[in-house]
Amino acid sequence: MNDIRNEKEKGLIRALITAFEGQEEVPKKADIEARARQLAPLLGYDGDLRLAVEEAMIAIDTWMGSGVSLVDNEVYHDEEWVYKRDIEWTYSDAYEGYLKGEKWQPSLVQKLSDVGSKILGQLQDPTSEGSWNRRGLVIGHVQSGKTANYMGVIAKAADAGYKFIIVIAGIHNNLRKQTQERIDEGFIGRSSDPENRVAIGVGRNRDYPYPATLTNINEDFSKNTAAKSGWKINDFGKPIILVIKKNVRTLEALHKWLKELNAQGDGRISDVPMLLIDDEADNASINTNKEDISPTRTNAMIRRILGLFAKSCYVGYTATPFANIFINPDAYDDDARDELFPRDFIYSLDAPNTYFGPERVFLDEDSSSVVLESITDCEDYLPFSHKKDDAVVELPPSLYRAMDQFIVARAIRNLRGHSGKHCSMMINISRFVSIQQEVRNFISIREKRVREAVKANYMMPEEVSSRNQYMAALRAVFESEYSSCEFEWNEVKASLMGVFDSLRIFVINSKSDEVLDFKKYERDGVGLSAIAIGGLSLSRGLTIEGLTVSYMYRNTRMYDTLMQMGRWFGYRPGFEDLCRVHLSEDSINWYSHIAEASEELREQIKRMRRDGMSPKQFGLYVQSHPDRLLITAANKMRTGEEVVFNQNLTGSIREITCLPLDSNVNTENEALIQEFWRSGFGKEIEKTKKGWFIPDVSVDQISAFVTRFQVHSGMEVNKKAALDYLYAISERFQHGDVLLISKKPEIAAEFKLGTQQRSAKSATSKGWQLSKHRLASRGDEKFGLTESQLAQASEEAKNDPNSKENKPSDIHYRIVRKKPLLMIHVLEPTETELIELKGKRIPAFGVSFPNGLFGPENEIRVVANSVWLQQMYGSFEDDPDAEDDYDE
Structure with missing residues (x-):
């Protein structure tokens, strides 16, 4: 019976897609609903129309670029042979x-x-x-x-x-x-x-x-x-x-x-x-x-x-x-x-526009502020560096809260007509099979208690149900996360009991005989609600259907390992607004960095295609990429081995993103900014909406400023790389631009920049690491571009299927920029308990380099060892993913 209903629903969706295929404008939801009401009786479908309309809408508005x-x-090689043969x-x-x-x-x-x-x-x-x-x-x-x-x-x-x-x-x-x-x-x-x-x-x-x-x-x-x-x-x-x-x-x-x-x-x-x-x-x-x-x-x-x-x-x-x-x-x-x-x-390949990918999760400030949640309490319960026989006394409160999110999100999805669709939660906090089993035990106990609380209270008046701690926790999650989901709490509460009808907990690893078999449940006409606990088996290739809430606390900075752990990427039709991703602040920062690097890599492929360059030349470019050692040599260098390589910063930005807490250092840096500002870097200063802009400053002046600017010890390699690269390209670029970023022009007479507020909740006594490893705001790099360059950047964005709403990003601005750009900031830390930071002004800078400098003449030579690696990327001493994985 379920198979027949599913086929009829599929038939209705196909008919709706066909009915609106080829229209220049995307149809309105009301138009699709009206057509669905006409077609449903003709196709013998008497079920809920909402899901069919929703899926048809998404399909109709989905498009994909051709790739490059x-x-x-x-x-x-004649690549036209496919069309010449009669196949x-x-x-x-x-x-x-x-x-x-x-x-x-x-x-x-x-x-x-x-x-x-x-x-x-x-x-x-x-x-x-x-x-x-x-x-x-x-x-x-x-x-x-x-x-x-x-x-x-x-x-x-x-x-x-x-x-x-x-x-x-x-x-x-x-x-x-x-x-x-x-x-x-x-x-x-x-x-x-x-x-x-x-x-x-x-x-x-x-x-x-x-x-x-x-x-x-x-x-x-x-x-x-x-x-x-x-x-x-x-x-x-x-x-x-x-x-x-x-x-x-x-x-x-x-x-x-x-x-x-x-x-x-x-x-x-x-x-x-x-x-x-x-x-x-x-x-x-x-x-x-x-x-x-x-x-x-x-x-x-x-x-x-x-x-x-x-x-x-x-x-x-x-x-x-x-x-x-x-x-x-x-x-x-x-x-x-x-x-x-x-x-x-x-x-x-280009991803379809409906792809829920790294850009939406990590780079888009509007969506990432909703999707991402920082894990701050797991280290007290199950630290990054743990052994397979360590005792697990309890799980962190943030994990139980994530589980509550999953239960509430599933109830909302059921209200949206998704009860026949799969809905999953992923928990990835240990690579050890024994620890994964312990986590499962705690999750099972929690699930039982919440289920019993829901069973006893989901039909009770709110004044009664709210006295139960588990019901109160579910409501708190609803109020803070999902109150704008078009349903009221009383509707969601009434839907909670249905969540547990098909809720199953799985441990997925090489030693487990449990199989996350979504097909089996589909054959039975059931939309599975799965909580999947695992390590590497969850991290590579495995599709977790309907993944809605992810909780991952793993210590790795290796590009490919991190990206493959990102099971939360994919397609989330009709429930993208319910998705939540819980990560450590460090992982959030690194994912953001990788997302930007990957976007940059794809952009370079397009540029190299236009210039007629080969895979081998692209290989040479990537081998000189600034982040190369993070990918290839991190584990080797833990033994102290030195690696000599050429580095190319074409089309990239070098920023000071770990800031010192020393008041004397910051005061001297602010005095340095005032000194160069007062002199106008030797040029005429222009007022902008973002602060002050100084065009065509000599690269010698920019280098002098960067040389004298004092940075956190962990940023010395970034500063040196920026200086070395300015020198390497100085014959080609003798001038650059300077942007003094400020939103408070009234203090310009004192040559004192207005501050930009940034969260410093993750700062420690060792320093303040900026969130997502970014200093400049998106769009800062467009300053100084001519109207024709801005138009060219917009054209680049239009041809980029991964560009949000075809709006240029900083990568597109670098493509059209013709000289380096020095950006100078003063930050005001917020959300911090550190006395060294409260009420302080912290100067910082970044240098953006133009694109297209692929040749060896534009590279700098680097001798890297474990000290260099630690300064550049942080310590790898306690990285469990650098060792053999016990669950595989």
Whole structure:
């Protein structure tokens, strides 16, 4: 019965999307509601119309950009072969039809298809003669639909003639199973469950030419599963696909099977075009060994499998590409052959406009102030640095409050008609299996107490129910977080009991036999309410459906680890306003920094594409990126090893974001500002809405100011980098601009800047670390730009699908800026108990550098060691993620 109702609801949503497809203006909700009332009886749907209308609205207003690619122009490749050949798109058309059946908007499906064709064009035409191999990388966004993209590429590749397709789906069993299920639906067309081999997804079409598969949802590849399948690689009638885990034993078994049963002649398979998709390609696939020793085992096995085929293409997919770009493009091993560097192409995907990503969570001040909550009490209960046998006496109050948020948010979602949809909470506070089980015990006790309190009070008058501590806590969360959700407390309270009907608590790790199987609940017509507790198993690739509240207290600053832990990114149709993310202040700062760096990286790909640059040149740029060592060498440098590298600050900003508390230092810095201001830095001063602007100041003057400005010891490397880079580019830029930022012009006669208020609640006696590692406000960098430059920045933003409302960001301003910009601030700390900070004025500065300085002549040489790393990024001494992970 539930299946029939769900299909009818899907049919109504599809009909609504089709009815409004192609209109120039987005229809109003009232128009969609009116059409839904007309169509529902015709389609036999008698359920709640609200959810169907809501989903149709989101689908109708969803769009996606085409992305951009870098290609190796020195090697001839005809990327138009896809359009020149007469290909029958059987698998591709079936997949696109399946997506439309899953309520994807037709124009979005078409855009996905167009992007898939472009990526396919970067592969080799499988009908090409001779031997060939290509290497590429597709950069997506965390939880943004990379799987949907590569499934589209797989379908098109199968149509074009690729006969053997391998998908390497991460390092964990649960991710491999999840990927197998998705490929079963979108490409294979049959459930690979040996107990239930029914037609599903694309296979519901009677004429569908089912591909062969050598793996299933229960079994990874092995010689036995291959034998049981009855298929061999030379059965050319259909494409063969495998979904395997990124595990050395599995890869060795596949390599041995291919070599024994299918290799001919010289040991290479000469007549079978092969495509290998490496999901989470930055994890475990990278050769982390030094160049003078053999590659790591996983890396070597992937390369050996590719080397067995005379015709092969490797495409890595990742949202965190930093490690992939550091691969030596020229590395070669006699046994493993070519490295996995994406020498032929790098394709950067755009996320749809409905994507709930890092920009909304961390960079947009309006949304981040609602979504983000800082964890300040966990260290007293379960500190960052803990052992697997440490006793857990109690959980922090902030975690229980987050759990209350989840319960209230679920009740609101039920009121919105989402009771049949999944809703989840993620708790990630330890990598140890034993600690995760202890957390589960406390959460279970709390859940039982809240459930009993709700059962006894949800129908009681408020004066009675409010006496219960758990009911009072739920109301307090509603009042502080969700009072504007269009429902009153009495409605939400009455809905609370329904939350517990399908609330389940899971521990997800390599030792647990619990499976977060959303499909199982869907088959039963149940919208699961899940509280998932885990470590790395929750952090890589696994989709947590309906994730609404996240609580993560982990100590890592490694880019890829942090971004992959961000399970809260994704799509939140109809409940984005209810989502909450709880992190330590340090993690909030680092996520914000990474979000900005990632945005900057994508922007550079676009610029380099316009300049006709290659993946290898992009690799050289990333290798000189200021944050390179955070990604590649943090663990090595804990042993004191020095690393010498070139650093390039093109299109970036260097700011003083950790501030000293010493009154004498701050007084002297303020006197320095007055001295240079009084002299006008040797130029004429212009008044602006933001303070005072001084154009065309000599770089020598700017360098003199920065040299004399005293900074916190942890900012010395930032100051030195800014000075060194000003010198490195001084031949090209002999002048820069200066912006004295002030909102209180009335004290200009004293040459004293008006203060900007900033929260200092996280400040300690060691110093004041600014929130999100940012000093300047967004938009400060536009000052000094001409009207034509501002128009150019606006045009850059319009062409950037990730730009909010097509408004330029500081990255776009740097693209058009033609000289460095020194910004000078005085901050007034708020929300602090430190006597050293109360009522004080704290000067600071930042230097913004223009874009486009990619060459080695614009780089500075850095010798980095563990002291440098600690100054630049903070201590890694207690970083548990730098060690082996116990839960995997």
